[in-house]
Amino acid sequence: MYSFTPELHHVRIRQEVLDLTADMPRIDQTTELYRPLWEHLGRNGLPGMAIPETYGGRGFDALTTVIALEALGYGHADNGFNFSVAAHLLACVIPLWLYGSEELKSAYLPGLCSGRLIAANGMSEPSSGSDAFSMKTTARSCPDGYCVQGSKTFVSNGPIADTVLLYAATDPDKGFLGGISALWIDKTIHPYSSGDELAKAGLHHSTLGTLFFEDLIVPTRYLVGQEGRGAHVFNRSMEWERTCLGALHMGNLHRLIDRCVKQLRSGFQTGIPRESRQVVMHDLAFIQTRLEAVRLQTYAAAWKMDQQKPAGREAAMAKLAVSELYKQESQRLAEIFAEIGDPDRDAEQSALDAVSSTLYSGTSEMQKMIIAQSMGL
Ligand SMILES: Cc1cc2nc3c(=O)[nH]c(=O)nc-3n(C[C@H](O)[C@H](O)[C@H](O)COP(=O)(O)OP(=O)(O)OC[C@H]3O[C@@H](n4cnc5c(N)ncnc54)[C@H](O)[C@@H]3O)c2cc1C
Numbered sequence: 001m002y003s004f005t006p007e008l009h010h011v012r013i014r015q016e017v018l019d020l021t022a023d024m025p026r027i028d029q030t031t032e033l034y035r036p037l038w039e040h041l042g043r044n045g046l047p048g049m050a051i052p053e054t055y056g057g058r059g060f061d062a063l064t065t066v067i068a069l070e071a072l073g074y075g076h077a078d079n080g081f082n083f084s085v086a087a088h089l090l091a092c093v094i095p096l097w098l099y100g101s102e103e104l105k106s107a108y109l110p111g112l113c114s115g116r117l118i119a120a121n122g123m124s125e126p127s128s129g130s131d132a133f134s135m136k137t138t139a140r141s142c143p144d145g146y147c148v149q150g151s152k153t154f155v156s157n158g159p160i161a162d163t164v165l166l167y168a169a170t171d172p173d174k175g176f177l178g179g180i181s182a183l184w185i186d187k188t189i190h191p192y193s194s195g196d197e198l199a200k201a202g203l204h205h206s207t208l209g210t211l212f213f214e215d216l217i218v219p220t221r222y223l224v225g226q227e228g229r230g231a232h233v234f235n236r237s238m239e240w241e242r243t244c245l246g247a248l249h250m251g252n253l254h255r256l257i258d259r260c261v262k263q264l265r266s267g268f269q270t271g272i273p274r275e276s277r278q279v280v281m282h283d284l285a286f287i288q289t290r291l292e293a294v295r296l297q298t299y300a301a302a303w304k305m306d307q308q309k310p311a312g313r314e315a316a317m318a319k320l321a322v323s324e325l326y327k328q329e330s331q332r333l334a335e336i337f338a339e340i341g342d343p344d345r346d347a348e349q350s351a352l353d354a355v356s357s358t359l360y361s362g363t364s365e366m367q368k369m370i371i372a373q374s375m376g377l
Pocket residue numbers: 087120121122123124128129130131153154155156157203208356359360361362363364365366
C-alpha cells in the first residue's frame with residue numbers, strides 16, 4: 001500500500017535540524033570557527049546521522065537521512081559547509097561503518113559522528129575521473145602491509161581532513177574486478193602531503209585539494225573491506241551519495257522559492273507590472289512542480305535502499321534529476337532575485353554553488369550510462 005503521509009519521526013527530525021541550523025553563522029574555514037561548527041552538528045550526531053547510536057550516530061535509515069539533509073540545505077545557507085558534511089558522511093563514514101573492521105569502527109566512528117574528526121574520500125586522480133578505476137595510485141603488498149604510491153585530486157575536505165578513505169590498485173592487472181582496495185588513512189599515523197587548496201566558483205566553504213602519497217606504509221588492518229573489494233565499497237558509497245546528497249540541493253531550492261514568494265507577495269502589493277508578474281509566477285510554479293517531482297523520486301530511491309534492495313539505477317536517476325534541476329533552476333531563481341532584490345546574495349551564491357553538482361558523485365553523462373545499461377542498452 002502507498003502512503004505519502006510523513007511519519008511523525010520524520011517531521012520531528014526535520015524540525016530538530018531546522019532548529020539547530022537557525023543560529024548557525026556563515027563562516028570561513030580559515031577562521032577557528034570552522035571545526036566548532038562541525039562539533040555544533042556533532043552534538044546531535046549529525047555528521048554521522050546514518051551510523052548506529054552505539055558508535056555515536058543517530059541510526060537514521062536512508063529516507064530519514066534524506067529528510068535531515070534536506071532540512072540542513074533549507075536551514076543553513078552555507079552550501080559549501082553543508083556539502084562538506086554530506087561528503088564526509090556519505091562517501092567516508094558510511095562505507096567505514098558498512099565495511100570496516102570492528103577495530104577501525106570503534107576507533108574512528110565516535111570521532112567522525114561527533115564532528116571531532118573530518119574525513120575525505122580519495123578516488124579521482126589527475127588522469128582519471130569518470131573512468132575512476134583506471135587509477136594509477138598503487139598499494140603494493142610489502143612486509144608491513146601495503147606501500148602506497150600515487151596522488152588523488154579533487155578531494156573534498158582533503159586539505160583539512162584527519163582521515164581519508166583511499167582507493168588504490170592492489171593488483172593493477174585485475175583492474176575494476178578484484179584489483180582495487182579501500183584503505184583507511186589516519187593522517188597522524190600515516191603522514192601524507194597536500195597541495196594548495198583548489199579554487200572553484202562556488203561551494204567556498206568546502207575545501208578541495210590534491211593529496212600525495214609517497215612510499216606510505218599502511219598496515220593490513222587499515223583495509224576497509226577485503227583486499228580487491230574496493231570497487232564494491234566505492235559503488236555502495238556512491239549509491240548512498242547519489243541518493244542522499246541531492247537532498248541538500250532540494251532544501252536550498254525550497255528555501256529560495258519560499259523567500260521569493262515572500263518577497264514577491266510584498267512586491268505585488270506595491271505594484272509590479274502585471275506582465276512581469278505573470279512570467280515570474282509561471283516560472284515559480286514550474287520550479288515548484290519540478291522540485292516536488294524530484295523529491296518524490298529521491299524519497300523513492302531512499303525507500304528502496306531501506307528495503308535492502310539494489311538501488312543503483314534509482315540512485316543514478318535521483319542524482320541526475322536533482323543535479324540538473326538544481327543547476328537550471330537556481331540560475332532562474334538568481335535572475336528573478338536580481339530583479340526583486342537579493343540583499344545577502346543567497347540566490348546568486350546558490351547558482352554558483354550549483355555549477356559543480358552535475359560533476360561530483362559522477363557526472364550527468366555517467367548517470368545516463370548507468371540508467372541506459374539498466375534498460376538493457
Ligand atoms: C566540487 C567537487 C567535489 C569533488 N569531490 C571529490 C571527492 O571528494 N573525491 C573524489 O575522489 N573526487 C571528487 N570530485 C571529482 C569528481 O568525482 C570528478 O570531477 C568527476 O568524476 C568527473 O571527472 P573529471 O573531472 O576527471 O572529468 P572527466 O571524467 O574527464 O569528464 C569530462 C567530461 O567528459 C564526459 N565523459 C567522460 N567520460 C565519458 C563517457 N565515457 N561518455 C560520455 N561522456 C563522458 C564527462 O561527463 C564530463 O562531462 C569532485 C569534483 C568536484 C567538482
